[in-house]
Amino acid sequence: MYGPGDVRIEEREEPRIVEPTDAIIRLAATCICGSDLWPYRGLDAWDWPVAMGHEYMGIVEEVGTDVSNVKPGQFVIGSFFASDNTCEIAAPATRLPASSVNVWAGAQAEYLRVPLADGTLVEMPGIPDDDLVPSLLAASDVLGTGWFGAVAAQAAPGKTVAVVGDGAVGLLGILSAKQVGAERIIAMSRHASRQQLARGYGATDIVEERGDEGVELIKKLTDGLGAHSVMEAVGTQESMMQAIRATRPGGRVAYVGVAHGVELPGHELFFSHTHLHGGPAPVRGYLPKLIDLIWNRQIDPGKVFDLELPLDEAAEGNKAMDERRAIKVLLRP
Amino acid sequence: MYGPGDVRIEEREEPRIVEPTDAIIRLAATCICGSDLWPYRGLDAWDWPVAMGHEYMGIVEEVGTDVSNVKPGQFVIGSFFASDNTCEIAAPATRLPASSVNVWAGAQAEYLRVPLADGTLVEMPGIPDDDLVPSLLAASDVLGTGWFGAVAAQAAPGKTVAVVGDGAVGLLGILSAKQVGAERIIAMSRHASRQQLARGYGATDIVEERGDEGVELIKKLTDGLGAHSVMEAVGTQESMMQAIRATRPGGRVAYVGVAHGVELPGHELFFSHTHLHGGPAPVRGYLPKLIDLIWNRQIDPGKVFDLELPLDEAAEGNKAMDERRAIKVLLRP
Numbered sequence: 001m002y003g004p005g006d007v008r009i010e011e012r013e014e015p016r017i018v019e020p021t022d023a024i025i026r027l028a029a030t031c032i033c034g035s036d037l038w039p040y041r042g043l044d045a046w047d048w049p050v051a052m053g054h055e056y057m058g059i060v061e062e063v064g065t066d067v068s069n070v071k072p073g074q075f076v077i078g079s080f081f082a083s084d085n086t087c088e089i090a091a092p093a094t095r096l097p098a099s100s101v102n103v104w105a106g107a108q109a110e111y112l113r114v115p116l117a118d119g120t121l122v123e124m125p126g127i128p129d130d131d132l133v134p135s136l137l138a139a140s141d142v143l144g145t146g147w148f149g150a151v152a153a154q155a156a157p158g159k160t161v162a163v164v165g166d167g168a169v170g171l172l173g174i175l176s177a178k179q180v181g182a183e184r185i186i187a188m189s190r191h192a193s194r195q196q197l198a199r200g201y202g203a204t205d206i207v208e209e210r211g212d213e214g215v216e217l218i219k220k221l222t223d224g225l226g227a228h229s230v231m232e233a234v235g236t237q238e239s240m241m242q243a244i245r246a247t248r249p250g251g252r253v254a255y256v257g258v259a260h261g262v263e264l265p266g267h268e269l270f271f272s273h274t275h276l277h278g279g280p281a282p283v284r285g286y287l288p289k290l291i292d293l294i295w296n297r298q299i300d301p302g303k304v305f306d307l308e309l310p311l312d313e314a315a316e317g318n319k320a321m322d323e324r325r326a327i328k329v330l331l332r333p
Numbered sequence: 334m335y336g337p338g339d340v341r342i343e344e345r346e347e348p349r350i351v352e353p354t355d356a357i358i359r360l361a362a363t364c365i366c367g368s369d370l371w372p373y374r375g376l377d378a379w380d381w382p383v384a385m386g387h388e389y390m391g392i393v394e395e396v397g398t399d400v401s402n403v404k405p406g407q408f409v410i411g412s413f414f415a416s417d418n419t420c421e422i423a424a425p426a427t428r429l430p431a432s433s434v435n436v437w438a439g440a441q442a443e444y445l446r447v448p449l450a451d452g453t454l455v456e457m458p459g460i461p462d463d464d465l466v467p468s469l470l471a472a473s474d475v476l477g478t479g480w481f482g483a484v485a486a487q488a489a490p491g492k493t494v495a496v497v498g499d500g501a502v503g504l505l506g507i508l509s510a511k512q513v514g515a516e517r518i519i520a521m522s523r524h525a526s527r528q529q530l531a532r533g534y535g536a537t538d539i540v541e542e543r544g545d546e547g548v549e550l551i552k553k554l555t556d557g558l559g560a561h562s563v564m565e566a567v568g569t570q571e572s573m574m575q576a577i578r579a580t581r582p583g584g585r586v587a588y589v590g591v592a593h594g595v596e597l598p599g600h601e602l603f604f605s606h607t608h609l610h611g612g613p614a615p616v617r618g619y620l621p622k623l624i625d626l627i628w629n630r631q632i633d634p635g636k637v638f639d640l641e642l643p644l645d646e647a648a649e650g651n652k653a654m655d656e657r658r659a660i661k662v663l664l665r666p
Contacts, residue, residue, distance in 0.1 A: 240599060249612075255603065262599025266573060266592030269609075276602075276609040279582075 002049045004042035005322075007315040012051070015106075015113035020066035023117035025076060027058040029137045030107050031305065032317045032329045034167045035258050040318050043260055052314070053108030054080035055140040057133070060121070061111070069118040075128060076121040077291065079283030080141050083119040108314055110333040122287040125295055132294060134302025134330055138172065139290040142328065143301040144283030145256050146172030146233070147290065150180050152254035152277040153229035157181040162207075162218050164243045165233030166194040168304040168328040169256055171201055173231045175301060178202025179293070182229070186221060188214055188242070194327065197303060211242060218246040226251060232278070233257045240264065249273035256281060305330040335382045337375035338655075340648040345384070348439075348446035353399035356450030358409060360391040362470045363440050364638065365650045365662045367500045368591050373651050376593055385647070386441030387413035388473040390466070393454070394444070402451040408461060409454040410624065411447055412616035413474050441647055443666040455620040458628055465627060467635025467663055471505065472623040475661065476634040477616030478589050479505030479566070480623065483513050485587035485610040486562035490514040495540075495551050497576045498566030499527040501637040501661040502589055504534055506564040508634060511535025512626070515562070519554060521547055521575070527660065530636060544575060551579040559584060565611070566590045573597065582606035589614060638663040 001007050015024055030053050038044040057077040060070050070076055106112060114120055128136055135143075146169050155161045155177040163173045166189035177185050178201060186205040187198035195206050207217045219226055226248035232239055235257030244264075247253050255278030269276075293299045307326035309317050317329035334340050348357055363386050371377040390410040393403050403409055439445060447453055461469055468476075479502050488494045488510040496506050499522035510518050511534060519538040520531035528539050540550045552559055559581035565572055568590030577597075580586050588611030602609075626632045640659035642650050650662035 235599075235603075237599075255599075259599030259603040262602075264597040264599060264602070266568075266570075266588075266595025266597060269595075269597070270568075270588065270592040270612045273612040274610075277607075279603045279606040 001036075001039060001052050004040060007040070007052070007318045009312050009314055012109070015111050017062060017064045018113065019115060020064040021116050021118065022064045023060055023067055023070060023114045023121060024062040025056065025058040025112050025114055025121075026061050027056050027107065027110060027112060027333045028075075029057055029133050030109070030311070030331050030333065031055050031137055032108070032314065032321055032331065033141060034169065034321070034328070036318065037322055038258065038260060040322055051106035051109070053106055055137060055142075056107040056112055057137050057140060058112070063117060067117045070121045070123060075124040075126070077124065077136055077140055077287060078114055078120045078122065079144060079287065081280065081284065082114070082116040083284040108311065108331060110311070120284065122284075122291060124291060128295075132302070134305045135294045135300055136291065136302075137330065138168070138301040138304060139283075139287060139294060141283060142168040142304060143172045143175070143290055144286045145169045145281040146174075147176040147286050148281030148283070149173040149231035149233060149254045149256045150176035150182075152256075153177075153231050153252045155180050155182040155229045158183050159228040160184040160186065160222055161229040161231065162186040162188065162227040162246050163203075163231045163233065164188050164239045164246070165257060166191060166198060167233060170231070170233035171197055171304055171327070172301050173233055173256070174198050174203050175201040175299060177229070177231075179299065186218060186227065191324070197327075200303070211238060212245070214242055215245040222248065228252070229254070231256065235259050235262070237262050244269065244272055244274055247272070247274045251275070252277070254278050304328045308332065334369075334372060334385050337373060340373070340385070340651045342645050342647055345442070348444050350395060350397045351446065352448060353397040354449050354451065355397045356393055356400055356403060356447045356454060357395040358389070358391040358445050358447055358454075359394050360389055360440065360443060360445060360666045361408075362390055362466050363442070363644070363664050363666065364388050364470055365441070365647065365654055365664065366474060367502065367654070367661070369651065370655055371591065371593060373655055384439035384442070386439055388470060388475075389440040389445055390470050390473060391445070396450060400450045403454045403456060408457040408459070410457065410469055410473055410620060411453045411455065412477060412620065414613065414617065415448040415453045441644065441664060443644070453617065455617075455624060457624060461628075465635070467638045468627045468633055469624065469635075470663065471501070471634040471637060472616075472620060472627060474616060475501040475637060476505045476508070476623055477619050478502045478614040479507075480509040480619050481614030481616070482506040482564035482566060482587045482589045483509035483515075485589075486564050486585045488513050488515040488562045491516050492561040493517040493519065493555055494562040494564065495519040495521065495560040495579050496536075496564045496566065497521050497572045497579070498564075498590060499524060499531060500566060503564065503566035504530055504637055504660070505634050506566055506589070507531050507536050508534040508632060510562070510564075512632065519551060519560065524657070530660075533636070544571060545578070547575055548578040555581065561585070562587070564589065568592050568595070570595050577602065577605055577607055580605070580607045584608070585610070587611050637661045641665065
């Protein structure tokens with residue numbers, strides 16, 4: 001990406017092993033993330049140009065001398081953070097500074113250098129059937145992020161979960177809440193096609209209204225108390241406040257939309273009595289379980305890819321997502 | 334309080350039963366809260382005058398026709414919120430709107446009307462020895478609030494806990510963290526007398542520095558990671574950011590200082606990977622346990638009262654706390 005709205009496909013040098021802990025993978029599929037729309041819309045100030053892409057799956061081509069968990073020829077997947085997986089922090093991702101997101105740019109390509117390959121990459125049980133590729137690719141970020149949302153919001157049997165945001169992460173947050181047994185799942189969405197997908201993933205109710213009006217409707221559906229668990233999957237001031245206000249006292253707000261221009265009013269937060277947790281999802285930790293669920297065809301997160309393009313048409317893919325013609329675009333190198 | 338810095342003691346009509354769920358208690362002891370300093374310093378815009386006081390213990394004088402759990406002659410204690418104790422929200426306090434804090438003003442008096450007496454008041458095992466009075470009174474707010482801080486921060490064996498704020502709540506947060514078995518407790522305090530009390534309550538380390546410098550020292554003490562659990566017991570922007578930044582990724586920030594002018598930057602919060610929880614403490618739920626610990630002389634939270642005055646000298650009490658000559662002032666009607 002050379003600047004807002006300016007996506008170009010160009011020849012770059014093939015990546016090679018730099019550190020002995022690196023692996024080089026040949027990508028089978030990659031995709032465009034909803035978070036790419038922030039810079040695309042000029043809402044993130046970056047040093048242009050930036051190599052885009054942080055979701056990937058593919059075949060190991062080569063590994064550094066210190067890599068022992070993965071071998072050339074294996075089909076692997078990783079998350080958007082490199083993970084050494086050995087630190088004492090529960091979420092392996094968090095060992096790296098937040099700026100490592102940028103280290104990760106560049107997965108919209110034919111080849112990718114993956115640092116800390118032993119901790120980062122997870123081998124698949126075999127060569128995936130082609131129809132499983134979108135779902136496996138979804139695990140690389142959006143499914144793992146939605147799963148983190150459900151975990152952080154403590155979605156569980158007997159609980160009412162509300163999801164703010166009907167992008168890929170919000171939709172897969174619904175799928176995740178359903179998987180962990182939530183009793184009732186309220187999708188906040190005003191787009192017919194996304195509502196349909198939401199229902200397919202387990203949403204029991206749809207709320208089309210936003211802001212205070214949307215909050216009032218959530219309260220009406222929950223005896224005036226608000227939802228037990230609310231996932232925020234947008235990252236704006238409005239969506240954060242909608243999430244906090246739709247949560248009952250003692251309830252849980254999970255924020256997984258990358259916050260942009262958000263300032264949380266301390267006084268309101270104080271009296272809301274909610275729990276807050278969120279941030280970049282520790283996707284790596286969930287990957288083995290998520291791959292298993294997909295491999296056994298128990299979940300189908302790949303449905304969020306409603307447009308598939310050759311890698312060469314990445315510019316059109318960004319445009320389609322920006323214009324909300326597509327929820328999420330899969331790119332085939 | 335007639336305005337900032339203007340505290341007057343005056344004769345008012347004796348409270349009487351208004352609702353059948355009310356009780357009237359004759360106060361044995363009451364006190365001035367650190368949160369009273371916000372209006373005292375002109376930092377809360379109130380409709381003056383306001384009857385002050387929300388911490389109390391005393392003898393039941395009279396009960397309404399619907400009250401069955403407490404009887405005249407019993408020694409009781411309650412928290413700063415009226416609690417019906419029957420709702421489905423975990424924290425009983427939260428059934429009432431936040432504005433009920435104002436309903437509660439008026440405990441700096443000889444008599445107090447307590448709404449929802451059945452849910453709100455807790456009977457003591459008997460008539461307390463006089464030396465237990467300060468500790469029991471502390472349970473009414475500051476101890477219960479410090480306890481909530483320890484619970485919300487998930488202080489526990491093996492954990493390092495940091496406490497921002499060396500007022501009564503912060504000090505009793507230290508006591509609470511110790512009670513729940515925290516391994517290491519870092520007090521952030523620059524006042525010798527408060528440091529001494531902090532150590533007496535279980536602090537293992539003292540950090541005198543504030544802001545980023547204080548955060549750096551906490552990180553130095555915790556292998557560069559930050560504390561597992563941080564309690565914020567002040568309520569300012571600086572103290573909140575200090576708490577969030579001193580917490581390791583995946584750690585817990587508990588905020589129990591009433592937030593004033595606080596705006597949490599969403600982007601930093603997102604990448605902090607911390608958990609946040611706080612607000613007015615559900616003290617009522619903790620009272621039976623806290624009374625038990627005090628009655629059996631296992632804890633001595635009353636030490637935070639370092640000045641005792643007759644009720645008539647409430648103005649001097651506020652002044653002493655404002656000037657930090659006293660941590661907390663007990664008033665005897």
